[in-house]
Amino acid sequence: MTPIKLYPPKPDKVYFFGTCLIDMFYPQAGLDGIRLLEREGIEVLFPDDQTCCGQPAYTSGYHDEARAVAEAQLDLFPEPWPIIVPSGSCGGMMRTHYPQLFAGSSRSSQAEEVAGRIFELTEFLVHVCHVRLEDKGQPQRVAMHTSCSARREMGLAETGPGLLSQLTNVTLVEQVRASECCGFGGTFAVRHPEVSAAMVEDKTQAIESAGAEHFVTSDCGCLMNIGGRFERKRQDGQEGQVGGEHIASYLWRRTS
Amino acid sequence: MNVQTFTPQAFHRQAHDALGNPQIRSNFRRAMDGLMAKRRDAFGDWDIETLRDLGANIRLRALAKLPDLLEQLEANCQANGIRVHWAEDGEQACRIIRELCEARGARHVIKGKSMVSEEMHLNDHLEAAGIEALESDLGEYLVQLNEQTPSHIIMPAIHLNTEEISDVMHDRTGTERTIDVDYLTAAARAQLRERFMAADVGISGVNFAVAETGTLCLVENEGNGRMTTTVPPVHIAVTGIEKVVEHLRDVPPLYALLTRSATGQHVTTYFNMISGPRKPGERDGPEEVHLVLVDNGRSSIYQDNELLDTLRCIRCGACMNHCPVYTRVGGHTYGTTYPGPIGSILMPHLMGLEATKDLPSASSLCGACGEVCPVKIPIPDLLVRLRKEAVGEGRGNVEGAGVKRDRKEVLAWKGWQWLATHPGAWRAGAGVAGKFRFLSPSRLGPWTDYRTAPKPAATSLHAMVKQHRRKLEREDEK
Numbered sequence: 001m002t003p004i005k006l007y008p009p010k011p012d013k014v015y016f017f018g019t020c021l022i023d024m025f026y027p028q029a030g031l032d033g034i035r036l037l038e039r040e041g042i043e044v045l046f047p048d049d050q051t052c053c054g055q056p057a058y059t060s061g062y063h064d065e066a067r068a069v070a071e072a073q074l075d076l077f078p079e080p081w082p083i084i085v086p087s088g089s090c091g092g093m094m095r096t097h098y099p100q101l102f103a104g105s106s107r108s109s110q111a112e113e114v115a116g117r118i119f120e121l122t123e124f125l126v127h128v129c130h131v132r133l134e135d136k137g138q139p140q141r142v143a144m145h146t147s148c149s150a151r152r153e154m155g156l157a158e159t160g161p162g163l164l165s166q167l168t169n170v171t172l173v174e175q176v177r178a179s180e181c182c183g184f185g186g187t188f189a190v191r192h193p194e195v196s197a198a199m200v201e202d203k204t205q206a207i208e209s210a211g212a213e214h215f216v217t218s219d220c221g222c223l224m225n226i227g228g229r230f231e232r233k234r235q236d237g238q239e240g241q242v243g244g245e246h247i248a249s250y251l252w253r254r255t256s
Numbered sequence: 257m258n259v260q261t262f263t264p265q266a267f268h269r270q271a272h273d274a275l276g277n278p279q280i281r282s283n284f285r286r287a288m289d290g291l292m293a294k295r296r297d298a299f300g301d302w303d304i305e306t307l308r309d310l311g312a313n314i315r316l317r318a319l320a321k322l323p324d325l326l327e328q329l330e331a332n333c334q335a336n337g338i339r340v341h342w343a344e345d346g347e348q349a350c351r352i353i354r355e356l357c358e359a360r361g362a363r364h365v366i367k368g369k370s371m372v373s374e375e376m377h378l379n380d381h382l383e384a385a386g387i388e389a390l391e392s393d394l395g396e397y398l399v400q401l402n403e404q405t406p407s408h409i410i411m412p413a414i415h416l417n418t419e420e421i422s423d424v425m426h427d428r429t430g431t432e433r434t435i436d437v438d439y440l441t442a443a444a445r446a447q448l449r450e451r452f453m454a455a456d457v458g459i460s461g462v463n464f465a466v467a468e469t470g471t472l473c474l475v476e477n478e479g480n481g482r483m484t485t486t487v488p489p490v491h492i493a494v495t496g497i498e499k500v501v502e503h504l505r506d507v508p509p510l511y512a513l514l515t516r517s518a519t520g521q522h523v524t525t526y527f528n529m530i531s532g533p534r535k536p537g538e539r540d541g542p543e544e545v546h547l548v549l550v551d552n553g554r555s556s557i558y559q560d561n562e563l564l565d566t567l568r569c570i571r572c573g574a575c576m577n578h579c580p581v582y583t584r585v586g587g588h589t590y591g592t593t594y595p596g597p598i599g600s601i602l603m604p605h606l607m608g609l610e611a612t613k614d615l616p617s618a619s620s621l622c623g624a625c626g627e628v629c630p631v632k633i634p635i636p637d638l639l640v641r642l643r644k645e646a647v648g649e650g651r652g653n654v655e656g657a658g659v660k661r662d663r664k665e666v667l668a669w670k671g672w673q674w675l676a677t678h679p680g681a682w683r684a685g686a687g688v689a690g691k692f693r694f695l696s697p698s699r700l701g702p703w704t705d706y707r708t709a710p711k712p713a714a715t716s717l718h719a720m721v722k723q724h725r726r727k728l729e730r731e732d733e734k
């Protein structure tokens with residue numbers, strides 16, 4: 001049985017784990033996530049020594065390397081504050097796979113303890129902060145792509161759309177096969193590029209034919225994949241391509 | 257129709273061909289969309305999670321007691337008059353079945369659907385001995401007529417649409433070219449009916465073998481299973497050793513899960529419970545019933561306490577139906593008896609990792625397979641586990657472990673590890689990447705064949721957070 005998750009009351013402080021993809025390619029999404037939390041009256045601690053959760057090596061089968069990198073993150077969160085991760089995929093890695101990765105080792109109980117404090121950003125905003133958003137943006141039709149790890153590994157299919165539905169001027173459009181993977185899958189996109197390309201092509205078509213003017217996602221892997229495909233099609237002269245961004249940036253932009 | 261041989265070694269080329277074949281793409285997409293919708297609707301009358309937990313527990317309990325249950329199954333089958341044979345591998349199983357056929361002087365064998373018989377290439381083996389084996393499941397029959405292999409474990413001919421089926425039947429059996437499905441089905445039925453009557457031996461699979469009663473359960477929709485197991489004088493059931501369940505009461509939940517997960521049915525048209533040959537005074541049924549229990553690599557999977565979860569599988573095919581990769585490349589692309597997610601975790605055991613090294617990576621780990629699996633096999637975790645075996649130092653439990661170990665890739669991950677465990681270097685690296693972002697390549701291998709390349713941000717999140725802190729502090733001072 002999937003245990004029912006009981007959420008804690010809103011804390012004074014949280015840790016923020018920015019993820020490597022956001023650190024390198026989409027830092028604005030990270031900063032906007034931090035601002036959303038600060039606006040809820042929470043002090044956000046950003047451990048300066050954070051790097052990567054270790055997932056790329058983990059899913060590629062390099063578990064010793066993944067463990068070494070994960071171990072370096074474990075010590076960054078000494079106080080009992082929740083750890084907020086603006087990505088379902090890195091969040092899923094830390095919540096689900098850290099305990100597996102360190103099972104039977106001296107770090108086992110620490111990994112379990114850290115895993116228990118991991119919250120995905122939209123999950124935390126909805127279930128712990130109970131945010132109320134005031135939309136200041138223009139009317140827009142938006143498609144949400146929830147990442148597979150947020151949806152299935154973390155069980156968070158509803159939190160992203162829930163936040164968007166608070167934005168009164170935003171119409172959330174319905175895509176065909178919304179729960180289907182966009183084809184990113186980390187190194188999958190490199191090892192099986194043609195299959196991945198067929199998947200992301202279908203995803204961009206689904207978003208477009210849903211009549212979306214914009215798409216948001218809570219995972220930068222999906223954003224890089226779907227956004228990169230839209231941009232490529234635009235460069236190739238195909239009309240009507242849709243722009244996208246991380247949900248944290250979209251929420252911050254429309255409510256600040 | 258073209259006869260094509262598929263191998264797991266050629267996964268990439270076969271995927272390329274399938275992706276470029278609009279007929280394959282639309283046949284699978286349409287069929288899988290339909291199957292997913294049917295499954296969703298069929299579980300409407302159950303608390304699906306409770307039922308999946310029950311299914312998983314039944315299978316786990318059976319596996320935990322596997323050696324004992326197999327002995328119990330053998331004893332109870334023998335008591336029922338079912339003769340039990342053990343085969344260590346496919347070859348031995350083929351030999352046992354051939355010898356049973358030869359002992360009866362059999363020339364014509366009719367087969368119900370059995371994936372294990374596909375796994376051991378039974379038809380080829382019998383044919384080489386001059387025994388004709390004809391498939392009687394409609395999909396299997398079409399695939400056999402077309403000299404192909406099944407592209408799906410439940411719906412073997414799902415890669416063919418009605419026009420293609422009409423062509424195959426016209427070319428091979430002389431039926432009219434038509435898309436009238438009723439006509440085609442009736443024609444196949446008439447063709448098969450004659451063959452049932454003429455068959456010397458019937459060979460079927462088994463869905464559940466019940467240890468406590470020695471009963472073989474067979475789930476089907478066409479009645480071909482009932483015919484195969486009752487009309488010919490000899491019935492040979494062949495199955496993997498993992499198909500055993502402990503109690504008769506374990507069957508209804510597994511059956512409910514199987515039919516709903518596979519085809520979205522609440523019940524199938526036929527559910528056969530075979531408990532022995534014809535008894536004196538009975539009017540029908542075979543004179544002999546045999547059960548061939550095949551290991552073929554399963555007991556080696558059983559030795560590994562993670563990978564053994566693979567053996568929970570009840571062969572519903574839901575993981576294929578929901579897999580975005582399978583849906584796009586189709587079953588033949590995998591080049592293995594069992595395609596799709598379950599195939600990618602099972603075939604490395606049956607064929608070794610050398611031959612199947614591209615299968616565990618052929619998944620985005622989206623988790624759809626694990627989410628729908630009726631017995632909760634953690635398929636994504638096992639895919640990762642096999643990736644680990646493939647790139648490891650060759651000490652794993654799977655034959656061919658270490659086959660994908662590549663010195664350059666190991667070095668790359670070691671380099672990544674060093675950077676990600678030296679935060680100062682990491683931050684400096686991000687700074688350099690940002691400063692020289694104009695130098696970042698616009699082509700990044702296959703990624704940029706379809707997408708633009710991501711550009712490093714001018715300022716990393718680390719640096720942005722520092723600026724943000726300073727700003728907040730200044731505001732505080734005011």
